[in-house]
Amino acid sequence: MRQLLTNKWFKFILVGLLYSLWVLWLGNYWWFIGLAIIFDMYVTKKVHWAFWKKKNPPNGKQTKTVEWIDAIIFAVIAATFIRMFFIEAYTIPTPSMEKSMLVGDFLFVSKTSYGPNLPKTPLSFPFVHHTLPLTQNTPSYLTWIQNPYKRIAGFGQVKNNDVVVFNFPEGDTVATNLPTQSYYNLVRNYGRDRVWSDKRTFGEIISRPVDKCENYIKRCIGIPGDVIEIVDGQVYVNEKAQTPVAGIQFDYIVTTNGSAINKRTLEELGISKSDQQVFSGSQFLFPMTDEQVAEIEKLSNVTSVKRVNMTAGNWDHNIFPFSEKHPWNVDNFGPIQIPKKGQTVPLNLDNLPLYERIIDLYEHHDLSVKGGTIYIDGKVATDYTFSMDYYWMMGDNRHNSADSRYWGFVPEDHVVGKAVFIWLSLDKEKGFPSNIRWSRLFSFVH
Known part of the structure; x- marks a missing residue:
């Protein structure tokens, strides 16, 4: 042998x-x-x-x-190969997916579930995403070579309710002093001239390739062709209520008889300190699941528990597609159909805000409007046929998640992989070893 x-x-x-x-x-x-x-x-x-x-x-x-x-050379090559084609480690930095995913969860993301997305920007420093270690804004990649989008065969397609890691769709442009905020939202709120000129506040404005945009993790609510609608916080997919997800939570106003709620009780219920907001001596705001609400209501000093809800027609200007033709908010949104590859839709000035980013930035056409007429690549356009599939992603922490309600569709070339396995979970509010969430170790993502 x-x-x-x-x-x-x-x-x-x-x-x-x-x-x-x-x-x-x-x-x-x-x-x-x-x-x-x-x-x-x-x-x-x-x-x-x-x-x-x-x-x-x-x-x-x-x-x-x-x-x-x-x-070392062997380890770098082997690890790079595994990260590129099979599995990659990620951590959860924000509470947008609580209580399904918790801040401090360390998880493995499968590239083979949907097929590995081959690197668009292959010249990059190993094991880092977009910025070199120990630097503030130095890119970890070179854009001398930019490959076209190509995804090789995987075990399946993105399905409804999958927990998906993807590149932030609005992450192609970044204000370096506010890297976690959407550049496009900053422009809408402050104006382009100020965002570009006020370098003390916003920093330099830089661009990033698709595969070097920030990584986000959300639940896929809608796949290509689905019709999505949110009514009073309830998501409907193709006119049917979304399949219940145990970890979904909303913001609730909790009113007491004037006394505070015991801190240990809140800790036992899984309501972290960072999630606790005090309005007054008798009113508190907590993001909670249905199970947590039921337990809070049992407390002797609690007089009412009321879910926060924005009424229909109360337009939030920060909600996609940022048009008075679609006066939606986080709790009342749509209906809207998720674009599907090969699908042709009529184009007019009313629905153009839904698709202009797709046409202009994701599918790289020259889009303009002159005298009320829509032009694509210099030709009059009354309809448009999509070249890619798109998805609708939302966080399970419904009132504390920057998701598709704020920036729209996720193109297929932004999809990285499927979250499958939690190998470690650490509570940032506790010290070692009590910060280890033993019940979450080696658990599968649902």
């Missing part, structure tokens, strides 16, 4: 077979040229590919330094 495992032809056949399967999966047959390199590495050995090693070291052994370099 040892002779077989060390035989050069056996090594070449094994590695060559694995490499060929990868090329077939990739779908780019030019990569078969790599078989010549593999053949030389294991059989002919004409080229010294591992240039950091001595070709014929004394006693056949490399120095400790070379062994460390060899191990």
